[in-house]
Amino acid sequence: MHGGETPRPPFDGPVRHVYVHVPFCRARCDYCAFASVAVGGGGSATDVPRLFDAYVEGVAAEWERERAAHDVRRLRTLYLGGGTPSLLGPDRLERLLTVFRPHLTPQAEVTVEVNPEDAGTEFAAWAAGARRSPGSGALRGVRISLGVQSFLPELRAALGRTAQADPRAAFDRLRAAGVASIGLDLIHGIPGQTPELLAGDIATVLDLRPDHVSWYELDVAEGTALARRLAHAEGTAGGGRRAAPVAAPADDVRAAGYRRLVRALSRAGYDWYEVSNFARPGHKARHNLACWRARPYLGLGPGAVSTVGARRWTNSADPRAWAAALAAGRRPTRSVEELDDATRARERLLLAARCGEPVPLEAVSAVVDPDALAASAGAGLVSVRGGTLRVTRKGRHVADGLCVRLFRAPRLRG
């Protein structure tokens, strides 16, 4: 109901959204640039349980600390992301949830990211009934985001995902247990992913009919194992010695694949509500949407980012350093960025451009070049109506270039 809300500066207002970063993984995926610690087989090594427990304690401590430091109201959304939150197991997840349960609104959305190999029957049962509504005591499950990447084992292998649990089976288990909102996390543009293989993944998704789909183009971040492997593939094209490295699909192939999946999901009744996100009616990820609407949010856990008002800060990414800081009564902040009004307005615009969210013109007019706006409107990339700016679906395909275009030229003094 954004239309009824009074426009307020981006990231201003009370905090109603919390992100918890769970920085543990079985093994680090080759494309991952997130803060994560590989802990092998999930709880088998002796110090791993202690690490996990310390982590849960740390989040509780950080939450208490932050809750006192900011104007925090009942939370509308809570998101456990990672890393691999499901690696903590149902018991620890339950303990984590217990920390937040008293602070959630009755309709709060709680999301947990899950890897197929963790989505066993026990987990599925917990997920389906984990959330007791504080008033009524009625059972409401969490929202699940299942990390599929691809339904094809060879493409998962190309990403360095070694665990080979069948994502389809995991999805079925979650559904069977009664999880009411399941999203799938997929990747396109994977080395070796031909248009035909992508079509196969699209068909599987449409067949499963998840409530939500996040489908990201593979981003080969610098310094990742995948970046090194792809660089190697290019260097030895045609004559690879080992395990025949495969190059990523060409830009235009990736662009065509992206258009194709947008078209297919839209036709199947999914709302393409963000560059890489699709939802059936009533299943948009409210947490992410809140961030994209530039609502204030707190990020807890190692490497988590928070933005409240004019300040954005990032926690120390190392779980031990993070925990040690909290144990010593210090904030685990690693870096802070102050956002001036113009910066916040530019972010508001760049986020809105990605989801086609309407933005009051007055909120961004200081940073938007009116000529560029008129030109972009003329070209059908944005629509301006009743004092509101909205980036069209056409514009969303080129949201980055469009923002560059719309931003006023920086004024350099002196």
Next chain:
Amino acid sequence: MAVVTPLDHIRNFSIIAHIDHGKSTLADRILERTGTVAPRDMKEQLLDKMDLERERGITIKSQAVRIAYAARDGQTYQLNLIDTPGHVDFTYEVSRSLAACEGAVLLVDATQGVEAQTVANAYLAVDNDLEIIPVLNKIDLPASDVPEAEMELHELTGATHDEILTISAKTGEGVDEVLEAVVQRTPPPEGDPTAPPRALIFDSEYDQYRGVIAYVRVVDGHFDRRQLVTLMSTGQGAEIEELGSFGPGMTPAERLETGEVGYIITGVKDVAQVRVGDTITDRRRPAGEALPGYKVVHPMVFTGLFPTEGDKFEELRDALEKLKLNDAALLYEPESSVALGFGFRCGFLGLLHMDIVRERLEREYGLELITTMPNVEYHAHLTGGGMAVVRNPAQMPEANSIERVEEPYVTASILVPSQFVGTIMELCQGRRADFVDMKYLSPERVEMHYRLPLAEIVLDFFDQLKTRTRGYASLDYDYSGYRASDLVKLDVLLAGEPVDALSLIIPRESAHQRGKALVTKLRQKIPRQLFEVPVQAAIGNKVVARETVKAVRKDVTAKCYGGDISRKRKLLEKQKEGKKRMKQLGVVEVPQEAFLAVLELEPGAKGR
């Protein structure tokens, strides 16, 4: 008190040569061997003061230096060497510098032979009644062909084998003979020491502290410090604050005598008041007649200069004002373009002059500029009478109000090895050039004359000439008046909007073909945009060619959570910063190079 050199011990001479034939090297060697410059102060191209001159190996401003030379006859002579620009853009300056001399060393690279500028400069020297001392340079190089070059020099100047000196300015071989020849063959100045004083201004330079420094040759009488003088073309009065000779470097003196070369500072601040070619005389005892040959040079080539950032307009104006202080030929007037905003329409003597000014604006004043396609000055004679002077194609009056359009023509002299005669004829035919005549300088070398529109030269005639003759051809040209041509204005439309800065005036007969080539080139130069952009060329309302710049299909990163937002925003802000070199035309972003795209076209070219 300085010793006065008797007139018959003064020799004023200059070195004239085609570019790269070794003029500056010979000058350096002469300064060295006569001890004019101490070895520790010696550096290459000593007389070329500007960085640009050194880097490009060209001379832009004239310089002078006084040399005391102990000749083999036991006498010491005062030699004044005047270093001149060698480029066709500065022909007038060269002619005035030569007018200040009695002799000229005509320097020819023995590996190259006579070139177009050699011929042009030789004629200038003859016009000014100079004694020509023909010299073949670079004889140390294995590629030198002395007999061939000698024959060409003989053909050009009538000089005999004995009169032609052979030297290597690099090694110093033969340089003494050049100095001897200057003393022996150059006549001493002929002025009248008792007549009312007259001095010829052969160059001028602006100094921010002292005003204009006039480089002069005293023809009659003498000038003293504190003397009241008049500039004869304008009647401008002034008092001599300082005068002196070049040692090199300004060396103040009490008096400049008849026949001497030196400088005069009067405190006049405006270089346009101290024009090259003007005569300085005494205010109380003025000369009856000014020295011959004065004219005000007019710019021949015009271009729009626009700051890439709109708010740099004032800075550009200030920079042009400063350059103008030292460059009377530079013309600029404010211009506003729908496409490019506020800038200046600038007039130059030629393309080199334009290049130099633009480069100095960018280097010395830190300006980023968009340069529009250079053009000549058109005269549109209107049906209702009267004439419109068109220096900007966008300002060409409506076709139906024009009776005829005239454009400037030049007579071009092209020197080329004889095997390229056919090639040159073919090139010239495609360039609306009328053949005048041709002359064999030797069995291997031909001098061809054509009359053609200056606009063709401004386009890329010289590049084509060089390309098609593997660099062997050389070109010189002389302005020869206005002639009527069948010309049309070709407009370019981007996304349906005319872009005034891309308008061209071209011959009607090639309008379709050039329109097509232009839109193709623009399509290549304009990167993909957020939406499809039609590129059209039109004459009046009639579109003669069309291309399309395709739309970007995807330009958005997949993820944007948490810390991504800062990263993303910074990246986009950085990209915005990078777009400063792009010009926003309506809905289209156009890189600067696109405005010169037309220079890369090849009208009438039939393969290379």
